[in-house]
Amino acid sequence: MTAVTTGTPAQAPSVGTGHTRVEGRDKVTGAARYAGEVPFAGLAHGWLVLSTIARGRISALDTEPVLAMPGVLAVLDHRNALRLETDYTGLMGMRPDPTWAVFQHDRVPHRGWPVALVVAETSEQAREAAEALVVHYEQEPHDVEFTGERPDAYPLDGHMPAVTQKGDLDAALASSPVVVDAEYTTPEEHHNPMEPHAATARWDGGQLEVIDSNQGVTWVAGELANLFSLDPASVRVRSEHVGGGFGSKGVRAHQVAAVMAATVLQRPVRVVLTRRQMFSLAGYRSPTTQRVRLGADTDGRLRALEHSAVSATSTVYEFVEPSAGVARVMYDAEAHHTANRLVRLDVPSPTFMRAPGEAPGSFALEAALDELAEKCGVDPIELRLRNEPDKGPVSGLPFAGRNLAACFREGARRFGWADRDPRPGVRRDGRWLLGTGTAAASFPAGAAPSTAAATALPDGTFTVRISAADIGTGARTALTLVAADALQVPPERIRMRIGDSAFGPAMIAGGSMGTRSWSWAVRAAAGELRERLALGADIPPEGITVRTNTAEAIAALPPAERHSFGAQFAEVAVDVGTGEVRVRRMLGVFAAGRIINPLTARNQLRGGMIWGISMALHEEAVRDRASGGHVGADLAGYHVATHADVPRVEADWIDDTDPDDPVGIKGIGEVGIVGAAAAIANAVWHATGVRHRALPIRPDRILSAAAGAPDA
Numbered sequence: 001m002t003a004v005t006t007g008t009p010a011q012a013p014s015v016g017t018g019h020t021r022v023e024g025r026d027k028v029t030g031a032a033r034y035a036g037e038v039p040f041a042g043l044a045h046g047w048l049v050l051s052t053i054a055r056g057r058i059s060a061l062d063t064e065p066v067l068a069m070p071g072v073l074a075v076l077d078h079r080n081a082l083r084l085e086t087d088y089t090g091l092m093g094m095r096p097d098p099t100w101a102v103f104q105h106d107r108v109p110h111r112g113w114p115v116a117l118v119v120a121e122t123s124e125q126a127r128e129a130a131e132a133l134v135v136h137y138e139q140e141p142h143d144v145e146f147t148g149e150r151p152d153a154y155p156l157d158g159h160m161p162a163v164t165q166k167g168d169l170d171a172a173l174a175s176s177p178v179v180v181d182a183e184y185t186t187p188e189e190h191h192n193p194m195e196p197h198a199a200t201a202r203w204d205g206g207q208l209e210v211i212d213s214n215q216g217v218t219w220v221a222g223e224l225a226n227l228f229s230l231d232p233a234s235v236r237v238r239s240e241h242v243g244g245g246f247g248s249k250g251v252r253a254h255q256v257a258a259v260m261a262a263t264v265l266q267r268p269v270r271v272v273l274t275r276r277q278m279f280s281l282a283g284y285r286s287p288t289t290q291r292v293r294l295g296a297d298t299d300g301r302l303r304a305l306e307h308s309a310v311s312a313t314s315t316v317y318e319f320v321e322p323s324a325g326v327a328r329v330m331y332d333a334e335a336h337h338t339a340n341r342l343v344r345l346d347v348p349s350p351t352f353m354r355a356p357g358e359a360p361g362s363f364a365l366e367a368a369l370d371e372l373a374e375k376c377g378v379d380p381i382e383l384r385l386r387n388e389p390d391k392g393p394v395s396g397l398p399f400a401g402r403n404l405a406a407c408f409r410e411g412a413r414r415f416g417w418a419d420r421d422p423r424p425g426v427r428r429d430g431r432w433l434l435g436t437g438t439a440a441a442s443f444p445a446g447a448a449p450s451t452a453a454a455t456a457l458p459d460g461t462f463t464v465r466i467s468a469a470d471i472g473t474g475a476r477t478a479l480t481l482v483a484a485d486a487l488q489v490p491p492e493r494i495r496m497r498i499g500d501s502a503f504g505p506a507m508i509a510g511g512s513m514g515t516r517s518w519s520w521a522v523r524a525a526a527g528e529l530r531e532r533l534a535l536g537a538d539i540p541p542e543g544i545t546v547r548t549n550t551a552e553a554i555a556a557l558p559p560a561e562r563h564s565f566g567a568q569f570a571e572v573a574v575d576v577g578t579g580e581v582r583v584r585r586m587l588g589v590f591a592a593g594r595i596i597n598p599l600t601a602r603n604q605l606r607g608g609m610i611w612g613i614s615m616a617l618h619e620e621a622v623r624d625r626a627s628g629g630h631v632g633a634d635l636a637g638y639h640v641a642t643h644a645d646v647p648r649v650e651a652d653w654i655d656d657t658d659p660d661d662p663v664g665i666k667g668i669g670e671v672g673i674v675g676a677a678a679a680i681a682n683a684v685w686h687a688t689g690v691r692h693r694a695l696p697i698r699p700d701r702i703l704s705a706a707a708g709a710p711d712a
């Protein structure tokens with residue numbers, strides 16, 4: 001990093017102080033425009049037609065009557081669609097998911113597969129015509145049933161190796177005086193952001209412009225250039241405001257369909273997904289079945305650890321939910337086996353969903369640790385402290401900071417853990433049984449190459465450009481604070497421009513790596529600009545611009561286990577007469593690097609923890625075996641935690657500045673959900689004495705468990 005060498009009196013730092021969102025006023029007054037709202041002259045509207053069968057092929061589409069309907073301009077399907085290039089490798093080595101590459105063949109691999117796009121003058125006309133389009137199918141028997149016992153499950157390397165093995169597991173288990181052997185399941189879960197997916201595409205003088213809602217404009221632009229065989233320089237994607245993403249807003253069918261229609265019709269075309277369509281086209285988290293086997297000494301020290309996970313994917317794309325990965329970071333044992341396996345079903349392709357792998361994986365692993373604590377008669381926090389590894393259990397690499405123990409100590413103090421009676425089922429408040437539980441959290445901390453530009457203007461203000469995405473995280477505000485400190489000016493003098501692929505390549509808002517990766521580049525550009533200005537340069541009308549690329553600096557980072565950590569605490573009340581579970585309070589204490597903006601950071605961490613409540617008690621997409629589709633594919637049928645479900649949720653952090661990061665950041669986007677569901681499930685055990693190993697912990701599951709329990 002460049003040192004600042006001028007004699008300017010130091011400005012009070014902006015990083016670390018609470019700052020409301022710089023675009024907050026625009027958002028609450030409606031001035032901020034979202035992708036589905038940007039006006040265009042001559043805009044046409046596309047409406048996707050989705051398959052009503054789960055497997056087979058399209059035998060005919062009766063397009064003639066639909067083309068005669070009012071306002072209808074075109075029907076695109078596999079017979080007349082533009083041919084797309086799908087043989088390429090994109091971001092992070094990922095192959096294009098055929099679900100995006102719309103209308104290329106007559107096969108239907110799942111219910112809700114895009115079979116046609118109807119384009120009309122108005123959105124209403126397009127919808128009317130799309131719903132009138134008769135599609136004939138040759139239907140085949142489908143299989144959508146997920147279980148962990150399927151013999152066709154196979155190991156698959158996703159963004160990590162499928163299998164790791166160290167030591168003789170069976171021997172270590174056989175020689176362990178205490179053994180936990182349990183199976184945990186999590187259901188199919190959906191990350192439906194408030195703002196539906198929406199894209200508008202238009203051609204303008206040989207340039208393709210797409211107004212979109214996504215987590216990475218250069219990512220989407222690159223994929224579109226590949227799919228349509230375009231010069232990357234001729235594709236510009238903008239995504240200024242994003243109403244939530246959570247992993248669902250990458251490249252999806254609607255952008256490709258909009259670009260195809262705009263190309264065919266040579267006029268701007270907008271495609272917006274409905275809430276219902278999002279359930280088959282926006283991706284989701286696969287259900288998981290996880291077996292955890294732990295062998296330990298009587299004092300709780302692990303000798304054997306096995307974490308074996310199975311998830312599902314579609315028949316057209318291999319996406320693995322790597323739930324067993326979390327065990328490779330958290331705990332060591334002389335025999336240590338982990339595996340992620342996959343089964344292929346006639347279902348939509350799953351995708352990244354907040355803390356992919358860690359969210360379901362931590363439920364199983366941290367619940368199993370709680371079972372081990374019970375069996376050993378060791379306090380759950382003490383058990384974890386006894387099993388703190390001094391290096392990566394699988395990698396053998398040193399930890400670049402592992403402040404988990406400090407999180408537990410601080411969390412225990414604030415939560416009042418010392419007063420806890422370890423016996424289950426002994427605390428009561430009227431009809432409620434009360435319990436408390438805890439769990440550990442971790443999530444990888446990384447940075448990826450990004451470019452940024454900082455411009456000094458003659459009026460004393462600065463413009464910073466980076467193709468970052470603010471998907472509700474507060475990234476735009478955080479970057480403003482980082483730039484302000486690097487320039488040693490108040491944040492009000494910075495104009496932060498993001499969400500435009502014309503600003504050059506940058507990391508996506510993903511993997512909890514966005515703000516860290518972008519801050520690195522922004523700080524470098526702004527710091528270098530300040531040095532230039534310190535030399536007393538005259539600022540011309542167009543300003544002075546400094547551009548940076550962090551690729552080299554990031555490649556020079558020494559290999560290490562780099563993660564954020566956290567300790568989750570929950571108190572629940574359970575009515576075993578009605579089956580109702582209420583979370584009374586939660587506390588999360590995190591070691592997640594330097595916190596840029598406490599206001600939005602707390603928001604991020606609490607959001608993750610609240611999702612943990614949702615995951616523990618509510619969320620479950622029910623797939624109908626007969627139709628292959630969902631029962632209740634909307635936010636009435638798919639239950640999420642709402643205000644009435646969310647009590648006092650407190651998130652805080654300890655000082656954990658990352659010495660290897662120029663700003664000290666690790667990343668906070670995902671760690672908040674990790675371990676949250678386990679803490680709640682562990683609290684339900686403490687309240688009732690019954691282990692619930694299947695999520696969500698529904699009232700009927702409490703009731704049937706209570707019916708079999710001796711003291712129910």
Ligand code: MOS
Pocket residue numbers: 215245246247248352353354355356509510511512
């Ligand atoms: Mo996140 S699941 O990397 O958007």
